[in-house]
Amino acid sequence: MEKMLSDVLLEKLENVRGIAGTLVWRMDEVDDLVQDLAERVWRNNAPASTYERPLAYFSKIMRNLQCDHRKKEHRAGVKIIPTETFEAYAAVEDVESTAEYNRTKEIVREEFALLSPEMQEAFMMVYYDGFALEDVAKQMGVLSNTLSKRFSRFRQQLKKRLHAETIAISIILMAILNPR
């Protein structure tokens, strides 16, 4: 009996649920997302050996499913209030750190937006889904070295911006604390 992708999904259900949990807020949504994934896998079932990283593949499908779902909700004008988001946690802990975190997020997103849509998707596949750099590079039709260098440039640029931001905040704080 050849092992199919659907078998991997059933066997690794706990991990799949974990991935789904990073994408949706409520438990019933987690279950629905996993069910949607399972049905999609069964429709296009293939031998597991054809996928080197089945969990990365599942993660990508669930991301796409969730993205479609949100678009539909947005069109329908549905607004879901998050119950357990990072922001919610941070807000309770410390207002200052929340502001700092939001600023960091802003910078990261600005830098990320500068990447081409193709590079953005490659980034998501490598850093979130867990695909191998070589596989993604192959899919994009570039050398893995090239892709690696592009990611490295992105990280360096991000580091530079965050560093500059930290210095600016420090100067403002010093000016406030020592007015002379």
Place this chain on the structure above:
Amino acid sequence: MTERKFRKMLREHPDLISDEFVRSASESREFVKASTLTPELIVQRARLHLDLPDETWAHAEQTLTKIRRRDKCHLWLSSFSKIASTAFQSHRRLAIASILILLALAFFTLVPTGQALAKAAFDYIINIIGQHVEIVSADYENGDYHSSGLPPTLTSSADFSMHEFTTEYSSLEEFSAATNLNPFMLDDDGLICTSIIENSSEYSGRSLLTDYELGTDGILTITQRWMPDGKIRISGNDSFDNSFALQDGTIVYYSIDDQDGSFNAIFLLETSTCQIYVNKEPYISHIMTVMQNH
């Protein structure tokens, strides 16, 4: 920013890049523990929604059976580890002692160094015990031997024959006259006879050991055996690859040791077997010539 740090940052805060993510992987793992979605439920729902051939669902059922078996095993393992950890906490000393004993046993039986140590210790103990062991024969337990401190008087020939006798002769002629047996003799001026000793017992029969000196440092030993039943038997560990014949046609099989160059020969006579040993190579050819002229 290094790749490792960057990955760690994204793992802890996946929402930094996109709003698609609502919680980190570690938080999610904790969160989904409460989920009631089972593999069975997924298959059951998918069957309702999808129109796929029966083989697909039969395959899925087989996978579910496998998963059930695996979960059962995991459950058993986790309960065992729980019991083991509880037992370990309540009987810590006993558990540590047992583990240490098991490790020591494994070391002395499985590891080559341990095996060598165990063997050395065993030999040492056996050596110590062996020096204090007294072997007491049940036959003499209540006899005169122990009470008087003297050996028992031999009363029959059977008892007599249990013992080995050694007799020394001054010449082979004297041995021949005393025993009525024909010893194998080598006649050569270079051979100086140094000792003639006869060993005799009922089990091993008679054997005659004749030692000669040869040149400055040569030694020649002739061992001739007569079996008690008159039959001739020959045995040895050496492989006698070479041979030559005596004048009477007797075939002598011999070998020369690669290590020390000594000569060992064996041959059958009418009523006995004969072994000849020469310690050094320079004398071998001379002895072989003497034998061939015998």
